[in-house]
Amino acid sequence: MIKAENLVKQFGSSRAVSNISFQVKEGENLILLGTSGCGKTTTLRMINRLIEPDSGSIFLNGVDIRTQQPEILRRGIGYVLQNHGLFPHYTVAENIAIVPRLLKWDTETIRKRADELFDKLKLDAALKDKYPTALSGGQQQRVGLARSLMVNPPVLLMDEPFGALDNLTRINIRKEFRMLDELVKKTIIMVTHDVQEAFEMGDRICLMDKGEIQQIGTPEELLFHPANDFVSDFLNEQRLQLEFKSVLLKEVLPEVEEDLSVWDKMEALLQNKNSQSDEVTLDQLMGAFSRFKKQNNG
Amino acid sequence: MDETQSFWQFVSQQSDKLWSQTWAHIGLTMISLILAIIIAVPIGILIARKQKLSGIILGIAGVLQTIPSIALLGVMIPFLGIGPKPAILALFLYALLPILRNTYTGITEVNPAVVDAAKGMGMNKWQILTKVELPLAFPVLMAGIRTATVINVGVATLAAYIAAGGLGEFIFGGIALNNSNMILAGAIPAALLAILLDFLLSLLQKINLKSIRVAWLILPFTFITMSSFYLLPTQIGGKMLAGFTPEFMGRQDGYLGLKSVYGLGIETVVISDAVMYKAAFEHKLDVISGYSTDGRLKAYDLVTLRDDRHIFPPYYAAPIVRNDVLKKYPELEGVLNQLSGSINDSVMTDLNFKVDQLKQSPEKVAKDFMMDKNLYKPARNGTKGTIRIGSKIFGEQYILVQMYKILILGNTDLAVSTKTGLGGTKICFDALTNNQIDFYPEYTGTGFLVLLKPDIITINQLNGNRDQVYHYVSQAFDQKFNLKWLKPIGFNNSYALMMRREQAQSLSIESITDLTKHLNQK
Ligand SMILES: Nc1ncnc2c1ncn2[C@@H]1O[C@H](COP(=O)(O)OP(=O)(O)OP(=O)(O)O)[C@@H](O)[C@H]1O
Ligand SMILES: [Mg+2]
Numbered sequence: 046m047i048k049a050e051n052l053v054k055q056f057g058s059s060r061a062v063s064n065i066s067f068q069v070k071e072g073e074n075l076i077l078l079g080t081s082g083c084g085k086t087t088t089l090r091m092i093n094r095l096i097e098p099d100s101g102s103i104f105l106n107g108v109d110i111r112t113q114q115p116e117i118l119r120r121g122i123g124y125v126l127q128n129h130g131l132f133p134h135y136t137v138a139e140n141i142a143i144v145p146r147l148l149k150w151d152t153e154t155i156r157k158r159a160d161e162l163f164d165k166l167k168l169d170a171a172l173k174d175k176y177p178t179a180l181s182g183g184q185q186q187r188v189g190l191a192r193s194l195m196v197n198p199p200v201l202l203m204d205e206p207f208g209a210l211d212n213l214t215r216i217n218i219r220k221e222f223r224m225l226d227e228l229v230k231k232t233i234i235m236v237t238h239d240v241q242e243a244f245e246m247g248d249r250i251c252l253m254d255k256g257e258i259q260q261i262g263t264p265e266e267l268l269f270h271p272a273n274d275f276v277s278d279f280l281n282e283q284r285l286q287l288e289f290k291s292v293l294l295k296e297v298l299p300e301v302e303e304d305l306s307v308w309d310k311m312e313a314l315l316q317n318k319n320s321q322s323d324e325v326t327l328d329q330l331m332g333a334f335s336r337f338k339k340q341n342n343g
Numbered sequence: 344m345d346e347t348q349s350f351w352q353f354v355s356q357q358s359d360k361l362w363s364q365t366w367a368h369i370g371l372t373m374i375s376l377i378l379a380i381i382i383a384v385p386i387g388i389l390i391a392r393k394q395k396l397s398g399i400i401l402g403i404a405g406v407l408q409t410i411p412s413i414a415l416l417g418v419m420i421p422f423l424g425i426g427p428k429p430a431i432l433a434l435f436l437y438a439l440l441p442i443l444r445n446t447y448t449g450i451t452e453v454n455p456a457v458v459d460a461a462k463g464m465g466m467n468k469w470q471i472l473t474k475v476e477l478p479l480a481f482p483v484l485m486a487g488i489r490t491a492t493v494i495n496v497g498v499a500t501l502a503a504y505i506a507a508g509g510l511g512e513f514i515f516g517g518i519a520l521n522n523s524n525m526i527l528a529g530a531i532p533a534a535l536l537a538i539l540l541d542f543l544l545s546l547l548q549k550i551n552l553k554s555i556r557v558a559w560l561i562l563p564f565t566f567i568t569m570s571s572f573y574l575l576p577t578q579i580g581g582k583m584l585a586g587f588t589p590e591f592m593g594r595q596d597g598y599l600g601l602k603s604v605y606g607l608g609i610e611t612v613v614i615s616d617a618v619m620y621k622a623a624f625e626h627k628l629d630v631i632s633g634y635s636t637d638g639r640l641k642a643y644d645l646v647t648l649r650d651d652r653h654i655f656p657p658y659y660a661a662p663i664v665r666n667d668v669l670k671k672y673p674e675l676e677g678v679l680n681q682l683s684g685s686i687n688d689s690v691m692t693d694l695n696f697k698v699d700q701l702k703q704s705p706e707k708v709a710k711d712f713m714m715d716k717n718l719y720k721p722a723r724n725g726t727k728g729t730i731r732i733g734s735k736i737f738g739e740q741y742i743l744v745q746m747y748k749i750l751i752l753g754n755t756d757l758a759v760s761t762k763t764g765l766g767g768t769k770i771c772f773d774a775l776t777n778n779q780i781d782f783y784p785e786y787t788g789t790g791f792l793v794l795l796k797p798d799i800i801t802i803n804q805l806n807g808n809r810d811q812v813y814h815y816v817s818q819a820f821d822q823k824f825n826l827k828w829l830k831p832i833g834f835n836n837s838y839a840l841m842m843r844r845e846q847a848q849s850l851s852i853e854s855i856t857d858l859t860k861h862l863n864q865k
């Protein structure tokens with residue numbers, strides 16, 4: 046779906062991105078992860094041509110993006126920013142109608158689609174006539190997402206979409222987003238510097254440092270088969286939690302059908318401590334997980 | 344009570360003039376403002392994009408702002424002549440900076456994340472500008488336009504100095520003629536106009552720009568501009584054009600007398616003394632109301648027309664001093680009178696020429712002259728007290744002030760401070776009676792007609808007789824204001840009509856009667 050080849054971008058004398066290549070398949074979630082200043086935003090913005098690379102090329106569905114007028118290209122790619130980038134002089138309804146208007150949708154279609162998304166994103170319809178400043182941070186972020194989803198673009202670029210939120214809101218919104226059917230089918234490239242977030246949201250993770258890719262792979266590959274010391278050091282601090290998040294329940298307990306990570310199951314078990322009906326206990330789960338780890342490391 | 348009544352009387356009497364001045368004022372302000380908006384907003388946007396240019400462009404606009412208005416108007420006469428054109432250009436230049444700066448600030452202060460989002464959503468540059476940047480910068484931009492409007496309403500009063508009309512005609516005429524009603528009749532509408540325009544713009548500032556199409560804004564704009572041109576005074580090409588100062592226009596011994604005594608029918612515009620001579624030289628005007636000792640007479644090769652029916656009363660210069668000062672320092676009178684009899688008309692014209700045209704300093708010209716006449720003595724640096732000398736705002740008075748300074752310092756133990764440039768007659772006279780200065784050089788004719796305002800019978804009785812006028816003002820000032828006229832210096836700086844020498848010669852015009860005859864020929 047998206048293919049980047051040998052991207053290079055230099056700002057003055059400093060190299061923000063050097064020789065980056067990756068591929069994202071349709072419907073896949075790729076996370077660009079790394080410390081501040083490692084070139085994540087630069088990489089992301091090259092995809093919708095907000096930044097033009099010095100060399101290298103990007104293909105969208107096999108077509109070089111340079112063959113398309115940037116404005117037209119961008120209208121077909123959802124873009125969510127850290128500080129939501131809502132227009133302060135537009136109401137919420139007007140904000141989310143921006144791209145559809147650019148694409149000359151009629152008012153009625155816009156209204157229907159807005160209602161649909163408001164519903165899905167659990168936004169109160171009364172917010173529509175408010176201005177962004179009257180919204181909470183979480184609401185603003187949801188509106189920002191709604192705006193990018195309005196015309197149902199197949200590709201979504203997100204630059205630290207939860208960056209401005211407090212920890213708790215962030216964890217909740219993240220969870221909701223993962224459940225959202227609108228997002229499930231989409232090809233998403235998301236930037237974050239939060240390792241937990243990357244492991245929760247990503248099908249694959251692209252770990253960057255100083256403008257270069259250190260490793261690109263599934264969460265499990267990064268955890269259990271780090272390409273170099275940088276990768277293992279980067280993940281070490283939160284390794285156990287990350288392992289719980291990246292290993293699927295069915296990998297440790299093949300007889301269970303549920304499509305959950307070990308972490309999700311643990312949370313569920315801890316929440317319904319008292320219910321006896323569960324087929325596994327916390328102890329059984331932990332035992333199975335440590336057996337799984339020994340196999341993988343051995 | 345009396346004052347209020349006569350103000351309304353004045354307004355109702357002059358209502359035609361007041362309306363035409365007000366409309367001209369609005370016209371000048373609006374045209375220049377709109378031109379400034381048309382130019383400054385795009386440039387403001389441009390320098391917000393190219394930050395490197397911003398320093399130099401804002402710098403240039405800032406420098407323009409600091410040029411004194413009269414100087415700016417004077418500089419433009421050779422290119423644009425007199426009338427609304429240079430006035431509009433000057434006002435336009437003054438309006439540039441606030442609009443430019445606020446457009447720039449408004450645009451650069453738009454949150455970059457918002458612009459980034461707009462770009463990322465696929466808006467093109469024009470859409471970003473008109474739908475995001477301009478609407479968000481609009482309140483700041485409007486604040487700049489409001490500032491410019493208020494400045495322009497104020498500066499537009501100076502348009503009266505270059506024959507462009509406007510409320511300045513009343514204001515400066517009133518100051519020159521010591522007529523408070525006339526001043527107020529110009530100043531009050533000007534102030535109201537500033538308040539009104541500012542208020543209207545403040546309403547505009549609040550509108551939500553995103554819901555309005557740009558075309559809807561351009562439409563009223565063009566309408567206002569077009570109608571503004573209609574408001575400006577139109578110049579009909581007559582045989583000859585006269586430029587008179589606001590003061591001259593309103594005086595019995597000026598334009599009024601020319602009309603009633605000579606029956607002179609000439610098309611007139613109001614213009615400042617500062618640019619009048621040059622405008623005549625540049626063929627922008629044919630007849631002007633000058634002063635007979637003005638140095639520019641010599642510089643621009645102008646000739647004075649003989650006042651064969653004696654409407655211009657004598658204007659012999661003499662210091663007027665408060666009686667209490669003379670009592671306190673009895674030596675002063677004799678010292679000041681030393682100058683008496685030493686300067687005649689041509690000497691004064693020559694001294695003025697040195698200051699106005701050769702750009703010698705009044706100090707130097709005064710000192711040279713005093714040395715020449717053996718009146719110079721080195722300063723005694725006394726500390727007995729300080730004499731404050733005032734002067735009106737032109738070269739001749741500066742020179743006289745310096746001469747008196749030399750006399751006082753050299754002959755008494757008094758110190759001197761000078762307060763030069765006290766605007767017109769009224770300002771100088773008020774400064775004297777309010778004990779802000781101790782004396783200043785005044786002219787008998789001004790004292791007689793402007794400060795005493797005698798009735799027409801008295802004027803006709805004295806009929807321009809030098810000694811009788813001097814006698815009359817001496818007595819009246821002593822009684823009414825407790826001021827003393829010292830001995831006249833000698834020269835007579837009276838009003839005179841002037842023309843370019845070659846034109847006067849080719850038309851064989853030597854006197855005002857000749858001029859009237861020429862104009863009455865078909
Ligand atoms: N427009 C620019 N001009 C100059 N340097 C830039 C520009 N944009 C980015 N850089 C530099 O390029 C490098 C990479 O920046 P980038 O924004 O891609 O980092 P990032 O990984 O997104 O960091 P963060 O997590 O802090 O957002 C940084 O050193 C940054 O200073
Ligand atoms: Mg970034």
